[in-house]
Amino acid sequence: xxxxxxxxxxxxxxxxxxxxxxxxxxxxxxxxxxxxxxxxxxxxxxxxxxxxxxxxxxxxxxxxxxxxxxxxxxxxxxxxxxxxxxxxxxxxxxxxxxxxxxxxxxxxxxxxxxxxxxxxxxxxxxxxxxxxxxxxxxxxxxxxxxxxxxxxxxxxxxxxxxxxxxxxxxxxxxxxxxxxxxxxxxxxxxxxxxxxxxxxxxxxxxxxxxxxxxxxxxxxxxxxxxxxxxxxxxxxxxxxxxxxxxxxxxxxxxxxxxxxxxxxxxxxxxxxxxxxx
Numbered sequence: 478x479x480x481x482x483x484x485x486x487x488x489x490x491x492x493x494x495x496x497x498x499x500x501x502x503x504x505x506x507x508x509x510x511x512x513x514x515x516x517x518x519x520x521x522x523x524x525x526x527x528x529x530x531x532x533x534x535x536x537x538x539x540x541x542x543x544x545x546x547x548x549x550x551x552x553x554x555x556x557x558x559x560x561x562x563x564x565x566x567x568x569x570x571x572x573x574x575x576x577x578x579x580x581x582x583x584x585x586x587x588x589x590x591x592x593x594x595x596x597x598x599x600x601x602x603x604x605x606x607x608x609x610x611x612x613x614x615x616x617x618x619x620x621x622x623x624x625x626x627x628x629x630x631x632x633x634x635x636x637x638x639x640x641x642x643x644x645x646x647x648x649x650x651x652x653x654x655x656x657x658x659x660x661x662x663x664x665x666x667x668x669x670x671x672x673x674x675x676x677x678x679x680x681x682x683x684x685x686x687x688x689x690x691x692x693x694x695x696x697x698x699x700x701x702x703x704x705x706x707x708x709x710x711x712x713x714x715x716x717x718x719x720x721x722x723x724x725x726x727x728x729x730x731x732x733x734x735x736x737x738x739x740x741x742x743x744x745x746x747x748x749x750x751x752x753x754x
Contacts, residue, residue: 580707
């Protein structure tokens with residue numbers, strides 16, 4: 478039993494992938510360095526990681542995505558993905574205007590954190606007006622305010638083996654079969670454990686100055702359709718990386734335990750882990 482979005486197969490960034498081909502065997506030494514870096518611990522895959530490789534060569538860790546003026550803000554910012562989670566725990570939080578919401582930060586950290594929305598709002602904030610580019614082909618410009626992810630990671634104090642940041646969300650995308658036998662049957666399997674949205678980024682993007690956990694959009698509290706109470710903005714990547722309804726942030730050294738091991742829900746369904754633009 479599944480409740481999935483219908484999104485066309487991704488076919489993009491051929492230019493960057495083509496540029497990667499120009500490096501040829503002469504760049505293998507560079508690939509060795511990448512493989513030993515914090516963002517190179519995944520298995521390099523042609524096309525996908527060629528884009529990662531080329532972008533990281535062309536951009537510094539602090540290179541910014543374009544920011545716009547107030548007059549550029551879109552009159553309507555089309556929601557992406559889930560627009561109103563049906564999960565009972567989420568509904569209970571929304572009914573109380575997220576006054577009982579708590580963000581958990583744990584994993585490979587020295588200090589686990591549990592922060593309310595009010596506490597998140599007291600932390601240093603960043604406001605940015607950026608363009609959201611969706612794999613479906615549309616884009617919109619919005620004004621986002623939130624706490625830089627780097628602020629939370631510094632408060633939590635990462636352990637030396639930390640490599641990735643995983644976002645666990647409140648919206649169920651589908652249900653796992655109740656058991657293996659049901660999965661092999663001819664009929665619909667009874668609903669099992671909910672598979673909620675999950676996504677990940679590496680430390681380079683996690684500490685980027687424009688990577689924020691947004692709680693406001695266009696000067697108002699984030700609407701439910703756009704990810705309330707908290708969503709990721711990682712501005713140098715496509716829309717499906719902008720995880721919504723974030724409940725927990727896990728710091729880890731591997732993505733092997735995340736879903737099917739590809740680092741994200743849509744990545745487990747054929748999308749690229751690095752969605753750089």
